[in-house]
Amino acid sequence: MLSLANPGLLGQPFATSTLWGAVQYLNAGEHAPAHRHTPGAIRFILQGDGVHTTVNGDACDMHPGDLVLTPSWNWHDHNSSAEHPVVWFDGLDLPLVRALDAVFFENFPDEQLQDVIGQHNRSEGLYGRPGLLPAGTGDRTHRHSPLLIYRRADIDAALTALLAQDGGPMASLEFVDPTSGRPVMPTMGCEMHRLLPGRRTPTVRKVGSSVVVVYTGSGSSIIDGQRFDWTSGDMLAIPSWALVEHEASEPTDLFSITDAPVLKALGLYREETSMVGQEVRRVFP
Structure with a gap:
C-alpha cells in the first residue's frame, strides 16, 4: 500500500x-x-x-x-x-x-x-x-448506505444520460444512500465526474477538501492559479476554498471523495462558481 x-x-x-x-x-x-x-x-x-x-x-x-x-x-x-x-x-x-x-x-x-x-x-x-x-x-437506523457496491455500468449509463440532457462541459454524480438520498457516509461523500474534451469547466471553490482520482482520460486542472497536468491513474489533493477548474484533452472520468457531508451537517459548507477562468501563474512541477 x-x-x-x-x-x-x-x-x-x-x-x-x-x-x-x-x-x-x-x-x-x-x-x-x-x-x-x-x-x-x-x-x-x-x-x-x-x-x-x-x-x-x-x-x-x-x-x-x-x-x-x-x-x-x-x-x-x-x-x-x-x-x-x-x-x-x-x-x-x-x-x-x-x-x-x-x-x-x-x-x-x-x-x-x-x-x-x-x-x-x-x-x-x-x-x-x-x-x-x-x-x-x-x-432503518444505520447512518451509512446499506448498498455496499456501486457498479461501473450504472455509473457510466447515468453519466452518459446526464451529458445528453445537460450539454455542459461536465456531468457530475453523487453516490447516495438509496433509502434516504443522503451521502454514503456521514463523514465522507463520493462523486464521479465526466468531462468533455476541449471545454473548460467553470471556476469553483468550496469549503472542504477533496481527493480526485483520474480514472480515465487526460487533461489539466488549475488550482489557485497553478496548472497540474494529469492522465489516467494520477491523483489530486484539492484544499478547502481553493479555486478549481478542469479541462480534459480527451473524454475523461474523475472519481472524488470529499469531507463535504461533515461541513454541511455543521452548517459550515459554502461554494462559489464563476464563469471567469483563472490566469495560470505557474505550472507543476
Whole structure:
C-alpha cells in the first residue's frame, strides 16, 4: 500500500487535513484478514478483477470502476482468486476521526476471514435497483448506505444520460444512500465526474477538501492559479476554498471523495462558481 502524503501537511501521511488516500495492491491469491475500525473507508477499483471484499458477511465482487463501501466499525476483509494483481484507491476519513480522538481498531478473532452469508453481492440484490427498495426500509437506523457496491455500468449509463440532457462541459454524480438520498457516509461523500474534451469547466471553490482520482482520460486542472497536468491513474489533493477548474484533452472520468457531508451537517459548507477562468501563474512541477 502507498499512502498519499501531502508535503503541505508537514510530514503527516494524509492527502488533506481531513482525508486519507492510498493505492492498495492485492497480489494474485492474496488475502487481507478481517478487521474493523472507526474511520470509514471506500475502495474505488482501478485495475483487475477476481477479488471480493466481504463486509459484515456480504461478499462484494469487485471490478474496475466499481465503488465498494466499508463503513465505520464494519468487519471487512479482501480476498483474491485472481491470477493477476488487483489495484484500487483507498479513501478514508482517518485524519478527521483522529482529530476527534475517536480512532479504534480491532482484528477479527484469530485474524481469520469472515464467513460469507448467503450469495455474493447481497446488498446489491436488496438495494441496487433504482427506485425500488425492500418493504419496511423506511425504519432503518444505520447512518451509512446499506448498498455496499456501486457498479461501473450504472455509473457510466447515468453519466452518459446526464451529458445528453445537460450539454455542459461536465456531468457530475453523487453516490447516495438509496433509502434516504443522503451521502454514503456521514463523514465522507463520493462523486464521479465526466468531462468533455476541449471545454473548460467553470471556476469553483468550496469549503472542504477533496481527493480526485483520474480514472480515465487526460487533461489539466488549475488550482489557485497553478496548472497540474494529469492522465489516467494520477491523483489530486484539492484544499478547502481553493479555486478549481478542469479541462480534459480527451473524454475523461474523475472519481472524488470529499469531507463535504461533515461541513454541511455543521452548517459550515459554502461554494462559489464563476464563469471567469483563472490566469495560470505557474505550472507543476
